[in-house]
Amino acid sequence: MNELTSLYRHRQLIAALTARDLKARYRGSLLGFFWSLANPLLLLGVYTLVFTVFFPQHVVKGPYPLFLFAGILPWTFFSAAVLESTTSISSNAGLIKKVMFPAEALPLVVVSSHLVHFALAMPILLIATTAFAVAGKITMHATIALVPVLMILETLFVAGVAMTVASASVLFRDLRDIITNLMQLGFFVTPIIYLLDNITSRPLRALLRLNPMTPFIVSYQDILFFGHLPGISDSLLMVAYALASMALGFTVFERLRDVLAEAI
Amino acid sequence: MTGGAGGRGSGAGGDDETIVRTTGVDSTHPTPDPRPPTPKEHSFAIAVENVSKNYRLWGRRSQFATLKSALLKRDLKLDPDASVPALKHVSFAIDRGEAFGIIGRNGSGKSTLLKIISGILKPSSGRVTVVGRVAALIELGAGFHPEITGRENIYINGIMLGLTRREIDRRFDSIVEFSGIGPFIDQPVKTYSSGMYVRLGFAVAVHVDPDILLIDEVLSVGDEEFSQKCVAKIQEMKYRGVTLIFVTHQLDQVRTLCDRALWLDKGQPHAIGDPVRVVDQYLQEVAGNRMAGSEHRIGMDLPAPEAEPESANAAEQAPMRDPLEEERWGSGEVILKSVSLVDGKGRELVALGAGTAVSIEIDVEVRVPQDDFVFGIGIYHADGNCVYGTNTDLEGLVSKRLDRDGRVRFVMRSLDLVAGSYRVDAAVHMRNGRAFDYRRGCVRFVVGSRVHDVGVYRPQHEWLFDGGIAFDAVDTLKRDVPAPIAEYIRESESTPPPSKPNRRK
Numbered sequence: 001m002n003e004l005t006s007l008y009r010h011r012q013l014i015a016a017l018t019a020r021d022l023k024a025r026y027r028g029s030l031l032g033f034f035w036s037l038a039n040p041l042l043l044l045g046v047y048t049l050v051f052t053v054f055f056p057q058h059v060v061k062g063p064y065p066l067f068l069f070a071g072i073l074p075w076t077f078f079s080a081a082v083l084e085s086t087t088s089i090s091s092n093a094g095l096i097k098k099v100m101f102p103a104e105a106l107p108l109v110v111v112s113s114h115l116v117h118f119a120l121a122m123p124i125l126l127i128a129t130t131a132f133a134v135a136g137k138i139t140m141h142a143t144i145a146l147v148p149v150l151m152i153l154e155t156l157f158v159a160g161v162a163m164t165v166a167s168a169s170v171l172f173r174d175l176r177d178i179i180t181n182l183m184q185l186g187f188f189v190t191p192i193i194y195l196l197d198n199i200t201s202r203p204l205r206a207l208l209r210l211n212p213m214t215p216f217i218v219s220y221q222d223i224l225f226f227g228h229l230p231g232i233s234d235s236l237l238m239v240a241y242a243l244a245s246m247a248l249g250f251t252v253f254e255r256l257r258d259v260l261a262e263a264i
Numbered sequence: 265m266t267g268g269a270g271g272r273g274s275g276a277g278g279d280d281e282t283i284v285r286t287t288g289v290d291s292t293h294p295t296p297d298p299r300p301p302t303p304k305e306h307s308f309a310i311a312v313e314n315v316s317k318n319y320r321l322w323g324r325r326s327q328f329a330t331l332k333s334a335l336l337k338r339d340l341k342l343d344p345d346a347s348v349p350a351l352k353h354v355s356f357a358i359d360r361g362e363a364f365g366i367i368g369r370n371g372s373g374k375s376t377l378l379k380i381i382s383g384i385l386k387p388s389s390g391r392v393t394v395v396g397r398v399a400a401l402i403e404l405g406a407g408f409h410p411e412i413t414g415r416e417n418i419y420i421n422g423i424m425l426g427l428t429r430r431e432i433d434r435r436f437d438s439i440v441e442f443s444g445i446g447p448f449i450d451q452p453v454k455t456y457s458s459g460m461y462v463r464l465g466f467a468v469a470v471h472v473d474p475d476i477l478l479i480d481e482v483l484s485v486g487d488e489e490f491s492q493k494c495v496a497k498i499q500e501m502k503y504r505g506v507t508l509i510f511v512t513h514q515l516d517q518v519r520t521l522c523d524r525a526l527w528l529d530k531g532q533p534h535a536i537g538d539p540v541r542v543v544d545q546y547l548q549e550v551a552g553n554r555m556a557g558s559e560h561r562i563g564m565d566l567p568a569p570e571a572e573p574e575s576a577n578a579a580e581q582a583p584m585r586d587p588l589e590e591e592r593w594g595s596g597e598v599i600l601k602s603v604s605l606v607d608g609k610g611r612e613l614v615a616l617g618a619g620t621a622v623s624i625e626i627d628v629e630v631r632v633p634q635d636d637f638v639f640g641i642g643i644y645h646a647d648g649n650c651v652y653g654t655n656t657d658l659e660g661l662v663s664k665r666l667d668r669d670g671r672v673r674f675v676m677r678s679l680d681l682v683a684g685s686y687r688v689d690a691a692v693h694m695r696n697g698r699a700f701d702y703r704r705g706c707v708r709f710v711v712g713s714r715v716h717d718v719g720v721y722r723p724q725h726e727w728l729f730d731g732g733i734a735f736d737a738v739d740t741l742k743r744d745v746p747a748p749i750a751e752y753i754r755e756s757e758s759t760p761p762p763s764k765p766n767r768r769k
Contacts (some may be wrong), residue, residue: 012429017419024411027452098406100383100398102422171331255335260388261379262319 017109038075050066050203070224071192079183081114085162086176088168093264107166141227165258309507310358315390318347320364350376351531363508365518368528374511396475405465405504410454425472435471443467474505516542594701597632603690618713633667642689683713714741
């Protein structure tokens, strides 16, 4: 539990560095934070076009873009945070080598600044949902209120993964390229653009269930789009993945911490 | 340039309790010297015990093996061939409030040692104990982000150094004032000149109020004015009892600012102790190497009370050196056989009255004739402050010949010092500072005075009153001065000043 107390101690640092990252990223750019939305919106547009115009598919009952949006936002949070955390330590080599700096803050700053993007994008999804509801295409669901709970669980999971890859990629640089490619694959082996229940092949479905991001995405879709509570097994899996990921992240980081300054 | 300072292990709540950080692993080989007992009250600020550090040579191909080994064994050691020793069995202790200098050639392990003390690096073996909040000035402004303003960077840098937001609020104005950044404080740091950058970095770091300040070569940056400001600030911190550790190539700073110095050579302590002596030994070694051994050296065969480098041992080093203790070092081609303080009649003195005419007489023995030589004199107060120092070179005397024994006399018509104990350093050295014979504290004397005025220097003076101001005089000699000293004073007051002396050239 040492790690958690040190996290608490560094909360101001993490908050300050997150604010710095966000400010520095958007200072001088015209559209500011909306750039962080550009990628999910682009994905949204492309897949809506593909599945409604080029290859018309009946993926879900209801407006497909809303379904897509529910999965793309949490996925983007996960993939962008993990990918960026691979370079979080080496791009701050000056801090690690020259300052007594708590290295674990660096991946966590990446995670928290992507969490801010995610949280800022959420209202857009809610506005879109409200618009569709007003148009009478769907009904608003009370389960939307569970979004913060899911976000907390997902953040824990993402933070653990980020700490693991951040520290490991200092010693093993190829990890970044491996992860870049894995993320592209991951987008398709996670039920984001399709519905898990539509997969008829049982072995394939079992395989997709093994993907730790699956219960998270499915649960977001459950509460945001379908309006029912996440399944028991999905809920338990999410909690388990979040805790296991944190444990792994802290263990790996703790083991590598002492050599980081030297290995950078 | 980036730069900065840090404070892991400090942070919130660190103000009230004492912070003790011990890093290091148990030695893989048995410790040669027994571990000094840990003082209960932490009289030391830093204890370095048998610390070694090996750097790994990095191969691209062994990356995965490295990761595996680091994960499984928590260590980067793969095979000993692939490692470079940077520090070998270094031990010493630094007292609270001490100013400690670390000198040595490039690559001798100075910065590694500093990083290990600061906690940035972990020793390969040995142990480091640090008591108190540490700030490290290893690179000024490390962690500044170019895109955001100086104001925002002060907050972030301060938090990195272990301050809370509220603590920074309180220090903010003083930081800005010290940095001299002025209205630029609300501009992005990328618009700053490198000098402004460094100034802001230094300003934040010294406002952390550390118990221990580690400084790596940063005093040499910035313009002359700011450099002086830094040195003044550091002296102020020393005054307030902050423990200071310098790594520097500026040997003058070590001589003037430090209480002790450590000379690291190829990762090992070569000498530790009085900064003037250690710096001088270091200069001699550097100069000796430059002369490529063609010159026959007599070496350290002086009849000196102590002239060899002591091994750096934390336990034995613990007591502070008496600043008046006699020390002697030098290469020995020319020897100062005797140094004495004599009055106008040639009598040796140990106590004298203020304003007495005295000379310092030095008997010189020449073992190897020299043509580059300087004689120097320094007078120090008992507290270690230099009262006056000069040498023949400073005063425009160009060395011509020194081929046989002789005598040097340094004649003072009137030694205008206030009451106190003083010591004299005498030296003969080359113009580059390499000493033939340096005798620290070779003469000690006490100045008595019929009045208890304060300070160091007493200008020749008298009080004159006009108009309606009048005083009665009492004999201060009888009232304030102990009888034996009073005798000296009475005697010296009756001695006429000596005739003009002959200078020997």
